Amino acid sequence: MREIVFDTETTGTDPERGDRIVEIGCVELIDLVPTGLTFHRYVNPERDIPAEVVRVHGLTAELLADKPVFGAPEVVDELLDFIGDAPLVAHNAEFDRRFLNGELARLGRPTIAKERCVDTLLIARKKYPGAPASLDALCRRLNIDLSSRDKHGALLDAQLLAAVYLELKGGRERRLNFLDPIEAAKPSQTRQNSPLEAPQPRQTRVRPKPLEPLSTPEEHQAHAAFLLSIGPETVWSRLRVTPD
Structure with missing residues (x-):
């Protein structure tokens, strides 16, 4: 099953009051496991970014001034091509869905239905009632490395959430199908306007010396x-x- 884990960074908390997306990151999963295909764009929000928000993700209006706007083909068209019709997984999914729909609605594009989204925040609260359920708290609980995260970042947060989602759904033991450690160690590749590709079966490697x-x-x-x-x-x- 193909799913897309995604995250956004924004200028604030309310798209209906003019807040915009400044960064979006997506990670492709097949049967809960990242394939290595990702989508990542910084976006010019065409407005200011409050200082208190900059402290969260580190993105200023000056930094984003030369980035494409959301309506540029390399953002909206390539994003929609990447996600296709797959279910979308996010932490506090309604927040990200509202921002994504706000941007799509401005362009007259079809919006994302609520039923299409999987909310890992709700899954975590059901699995660990009464416990902290932020992304950071879940990473610590599930022993997922947070050492590379000093600020919020859409692609990094989507990658962390992909690892959290796998554990929330039962972990790798659920499928008895473990990642090849060499393949898992390879860096993710950002998707660049290419058609969706079915994952290729992994070749079994023979140990040269028993x-x-x-x-x-x-x-x-x-x-x-x-x-x-x-x-x-x-x-x-x-x-x-x-x-x-």
């Missing part, structure tokens, strides 16, 4: 003697499993 056995010949003999003591029809005998 690992040395972890058990000794004496342990092998003891294991074989134990199997004989409990009878010939053991699971190990049928499967020919050795204790290595």
Whole structure:
């Protein structure tokens, strides 16, 4: 199942009073696991940004003056291409949905239905009633590294939320399908106006040199003697499993 985790940074808290999006970040998930495809844009809000808001995300009107406006094709068209018709996952989703819809409505574009959004804040409050449920609090609770986060940032927060969402839905054990650690260590690639691509099956890598056995010949003999003591029809005998 394809889902998009997204986050926005804004000039304030109320799009109906003129607040605008200044940054948007999206992370693609397939069956809860990030594929490495992301979308990230800084946006010129065409207005001032209050100092108290700048302290949260560090983005000033001067920094964003040369960035595209939301209506530019490299923002709105590429964003809509990236999210497609996938469910959208966000923390306090109604906040981000209202801002995204405010920008889309200004352009006469179709808006995002509430039913399409998954709110991880509601999931966390149900899973951990009475406990703090901010993104930071959930990262600490679930042992997700926050060391690279000193201010809010849309793409970084979306990546952190993707990790939180996986754990809220049961963790990697839920699917018994673990990420290849080498693939997981690769940096995410920002999507650049390319068609959606189905994830390619991962090739199984063969270890060039087999690992040395972890058990000794004496342990092998003891294991074989134990199997004989409990009878010939053991699971190990049928499967020919050795204790290595």
